[in-house]
Amino acid sequence: MNLSGGLLIAGDRITRSSGGTHEHIYPATGQPNASVPLAGAAEINEAVAAAWDAHREWMSLTADRRRDLLIDLADAVHDNLDELARLNVHDYAVPISFAHNGILLERFLRHFAGYVDKPHGISTPVAESFDVNLVEREPYGVVGVITPWNGALVVIGSCVAPALAAGNAVVLKPSEVAPFAALRFGELCVAAGLPAGLVNVVPAGPEGGNALVRHPDVRKIHFTGGGATARNVLKAAATNLTPVVAELGGKSACVVFDDADLDAAAVLAAHQGPLIQSGQSCACASRILVHESVYDAFAERFVAVVKAATVGDPLDPGVVFGPVISQAAADRIVAEIEEAAGSKVGELLTGGTRLGGALAAGYYIEPTVFGGVDNNSTLAQTETFGPVVSLMKFGSEDEAARIANDTPYGLNAFVQTRDLARAHRMARRLEAGSVWINTFSDISPQGPYGGFKQSGFGRTGGVEGLYEFLQVKNIRIGMG
Numbered sequence: 001m002n003l004s005g006g007l008l009i010a011g012d013r014i015t016r017s018s019g020g021t022h023e024h025i026y027p028a029t030g031q032p033n034a035s036v037p038l039a040g041a042a043e044i045n046e047a048v049a050a051a052w053d054a055h056r057e058w059m060s061l062t063a064d065r066r067r068d069l070l071i072d073l074a075d076a077v078h079d080n081l082d083e084l085a086r087l088n089v090h091d092y093a094v095p096i097s098f099a100h101n102g103i104l105l106e107r108f109l110r111h112f113a114g115y116v117d118k119p120h121g122i123s124t125p126v127a128e129s130f131d132v133n134l135v136e137r138e139p140y141g142v143v144g145v146i147t148p149w150n151g152a153l154v155v156i157g158s159c160v161a162p163a164l165a166a167g168n169a170v171v172l173k174p175s176e177v178a179p180f181a182a183l184r185f186g187e188l189c190v191a192a193g194l195p196a197g198l199v200n201v202v203p204a205g206p207e208g209g210n211a212l213v214r215h216p217d218v219r220k221i222h223f224t225g226g227g228a229t230a231r232n233v234l235k236a237a238a239t240n241l242t243p244v245v246a247e248l249g250g251k252s253a254c255v256v257f258d259d260a261d262l263d264a265a266a267v268l269a270a271h272q273g274p275l276i277q278s279g280q281s282c283a284c285a286s287r288i289l290v291h292e293s294v295y296d297a298f299a300e301r302f303v304a305v306v307k308a309a310t311v312g313d314p315l316d317p318g319v320v321f322g323p324v325i326s327q328a329a330a331d332r333i334v335a336e337i338e339e340a341a342g343s344k345v346g347e348l349l350t351g352g353t354r355l356g357g358a359l360a361a362g363y364y365i366e367p368t369v370f371g372g373v374d375n376n377s378t379l380a381q382t383e384t385f386g387p388v389v390s391l392m393k394f395g396s397e398d399e400a401a402r403i404a405n406d407t408p409y410g411l412n413a414f415v416q417t418r419d420l421a422r423a424h425r426m427a428r429r430l431e432a433g434s435v436w437i438n439t440f441s442d443i444s445p446q447g448p449y450g451g452f453k454q455s456g457f458g459r460t461g462g463v464e465g466l467y468e469f470l471q472v473k474n475i476r477i478g479m480g
Helices: 041-060 063-079 081-092 102-113 152-165 180-191 206-214 227-237 262-279 295-308 327-343 397-405 420-429 462-467
Strands: 007-009 012-014 021-026 031-037 122-124 132-139 142-146 169-173 199-201 220-224 244-247 253-256 287-291 347-350 368-371 388-394 412-416 434-437 470-477
Touching: 007 041, 007 180, 041 142, 041 169, 041 199, 041 206, 063 081, 063 102, 063 152, 063 180, 081 102, 081 152, 081 180, 102 152, 142 152, 142 206, 152 169, 152 180, 152 220, 152 462, 169 206, 180 199, 206 227, 220 227, 227 244, 253 262, 253 397, 262 295, 262 388, 262 412, 287 295, 287 397, 295 347, 295 368, 295 388, 327 368, 327 388, 388 397, 397 420, 412 420, 420 434
Parallel strands: 142 169, 142 220, 169 199, 220 244, 253 287, 253 412, 287 388, 368 388, 412 434
Antiparallel strands: 007 012, 007 199, 021 031, 122 132, 132 470, 347 368
């Protein structure tokens, strides 16, 4: 398992860089993992040039051959799932019990490999003419994919897989905070026989990211991350009018109705909320809306599930709750908890402090639950990106929909009910790109994923995700 860092350009792992280095800290111990070289403008130029060469080679292959190579890559990912999971743990200390994102990456690769040899265009009649009119979809050529630190392999699956299936080459910029699994994926691309440079992996900070987004030969950008960074990406992309797809944050509501299975709802809400990835997920259900008639019963169950979560070494298979990403994140989250507790926007039901003892060197914060929270409060409106959730009461479907939609975000929404008609009504009223009924955010290659409002635009997954990496061309042939 290679934690040495580096860049992967034109199939070669290199350690030289013009963008400096980043000392990677393992969040579970607070100790250094590796010194990570960062790409600067020079390395971005090299990667883009290599990507264009590889794109031309990729498109010179038959569709059958490109499809088979993507299947070979999926096989390579499958054969290395355990290593990729361990690298995920070292990237951002997600517990190994939830670290097997390579499984989803493999599924995306197999799914989109099936699109390579399928028709991407149509022929249409033309008014008052016998001309041949073709509508085709073509690759952009070279696209830039910017992944977040919290789950690079999922984004690689949902973005890189369709980009390659569409015929593009990719310059992949993982966060310097979590580069290891992404770099290993790049090596697997080479080992599987894809053209060298078809996937270049360039860990970088703001300098390299800015160079990638502003590069005149990068034809499209897919960005996953926070809203503040997205605004900078859009400004930089405007230099060359480069189109951007953005999958951003959320403040998702989980609506629990009085007919829900309260035990199951408590487990789902706890794991979708503060537990999985310690709440460090754009899909985190951080606002839990509960019908007033079952609020006390649900709250008791929910807090019990949260308190029972096993906290500890992320490499221990029995652990389900790990640290947050950094000292700075821990300080920020604790400050937000203290502000919420001090301003009395809700009742602190459990958690609220930094964990000490054997875990003191890591960045562990107790899973924290506030009850009776005011939806107008900062706690309810601002994405904490940590293990902090709010419980709120509602009395009717109308009130539940109003509170759930009363946020600038719209990535996910969750509904717990056994009433099928109610499930349909709520799904259509909730302002979110994905609505999950009696389940968690189980992202799949077949389903389009993306946000409403300030949670972004564009989609990954499904044919909609494939079309994000294809541009439309009209060809008309005069028949005299």
